[in-house]
Amino acid sequence: MDRIIFHVDVNSAFLSWTAVKRLKEDPNAVDLRTIPSVVGGDVKTRHGIVTAKSIPAKKYGIQTAEPINSALQKCPKLVVVPSDFQTYREYSNAFIAILRSYSELLEQVSIDEAYLDVTTLKYVYPAEDFPLNVAKMIRDEIRENLGFTVNVGVSSNKLLAKMASDFTKPDKTHTLFPSEVQEKMWPLDIGDLYGCGKKTAARLRSIGIRTIGDAANYSEELLISQLGEKSGEYIHRSARGIGSDVVHPERDDPKSYSNETTTKNDITSANFDTDMPPIVRRLSDKVSGRLKKDNVFGGTISVQVKTEEFKRFSRQLKLPVSTNDADVIYDNAMKLLGELLTGDDGLFEDNIGIRLVGVGVDHLDNGEFRQGNLFDWMTTGKEELRAEKEKQEKEDKLSQMEKSIRDKFGDGLIHKGL
Known part of the structure; x- marks a missing residue:
């Protein structure tokens, strides 16, 4: 049975969460999402990197991870707000809680995005409500209860669901099933392929591969010869829409x-x-x-x-x-x-x-196989010798006391306790 996988991604998460908090505190405040604004840091302390941007800010060519000073040059009236990680954690937890109410098969991949396997919901909702209306239900519930918007990508594997959620924003549902790959994904620039980094994309463009479709129709052997085995195989498979459909409920332990x-x-x-x-x-x-x-x-x-x-x-x-x-x-x-x-x-x-x-x-x-070093053994040995010496000194004092009592009162006075 084909899986139905959602990729749910908060639109401009840090900026949205800050905007929602400000509007709660002051309903008359300007919604940061409607003006050129970014979440960054204090320029004076040089924590001046854009970590999130509004859609109006994007129109000025402002990019995530660029210095705040550079962004201000592009848009002098840009509103810069500091990070607020406590707020981010609170809204992230509420966001994940809503997703989990739809399916326990949830794989959180970052603070603001997660995969959700909703395959079994097809037996709960009428055919006409599944899966697009379920995705809309999730979007509506998050917007109405939490005050921010999400995009939902829908497909039969995680790669395509992720690609779909990155289509037009905000507050949208997009599908990208294998049957839609040629129409919706192949015309995209090769740099838009999830997992294709800037250096890989530049290398591919240098050999004439400019779109995802170009890569999909390129020989796997030739891709491997240009990128190496691991990267070549990945680009060839993902350009054709092949990806994992396994949603891992638990995140891996940190390495x-x-x-x-x-x-x-x-x-x-x-x-x-x-x-x-x-x-x-x-x-x-x-x-x-x-x-x-x-x-x-x-x-x-x-x-x-x-x-x-x-x-x-x-x-x-x-x-x-x-x-x-x-x-x-x-x-x-x-x-x-x-x-x-x-x-x-x-x-x-x-x-x-x-x-x-x-x-x-x-x-x-986990410490199970740790070996004590020489200092540990020396310290332990000294402690054991000190304890043995103290024990011997106590026994010697007790023996001396018993001898004194016997000498003075005779042998029948001292009896050992049971």
Whole structure:
């Protein structure tokens, strides 16, 4: 039986959720969704990246992930609002709760999107209501109860459902079944194919593949020769609409833990010793806290930096014993950063400034196979010797007391307790 998969995606989630909150607090406030506006950060602290944009802002050519300063140059009257993660979590939880009321086969893939397998609902709703009217019911319930809109993509697999949800927005339902791929998907630019990154798309255009249909009709062997086996096979299959129809109700356990932050000022060789340690300490504490909360340990410490030219560099170190200790993470992260930045041929040799720092831990385990190090064994041994010595001293004192009593009062006075 063909599955019926929904991909439900919140329209401009961060911006929409901020707008809804503001309208609740002040019904006369301007709806951020109706004017050129973006969610970004404080330009003064250099957290100035667009994380969400309104449709009017998009008309000015403003892109997600571009610097706020650049967006303001395109639209001087642009309204910039800060991030509000507490609000995002609240609305995300409410959004997922509504989806789950339709089907327990729900796979949340991010804070604002999820796949929903609604196949069995075909036995609940009349044929004329399924699946488009069910998708409309979901959209209506979210809009009326939560105040924001979603797009719903409908298909028989997750790839096509995801592609469909990205069609015209906002507050729309689109289908993209295998029988519609040639008409609706093949004319799209190759860069619009889900999972086809910018570099892959550029490579494909360089060999004459400009649309998804071009890729679908291109030889798989030739795609592999240009992109490698994994990427070539993926592009060939996905361009033809082939994808998984399995919705995983539970998200996979994290394979790594990391935190990163944009620095207030560029870190250079001149301020490395003063500015870097507190940043790394804060990041290490955060990573450690998350590891301890989940009761896991990491065997590899990694660091990454982003330069003022937005280039990323990283280093990693395998530990002899896995850890979730903040001090261990901090010490090794600082060592790696020292090698990456200040060591021989370090980035500071070329007078490069650092604007972002990240600390991570991976190669996780649950502690079951951790081996105690030499210090642990030495410490344990010392404690055991100290306890044995104290026990012996107590027994010696007791024996001396018993001897004194016998010498004074005779042997019949002391009896051992039962």
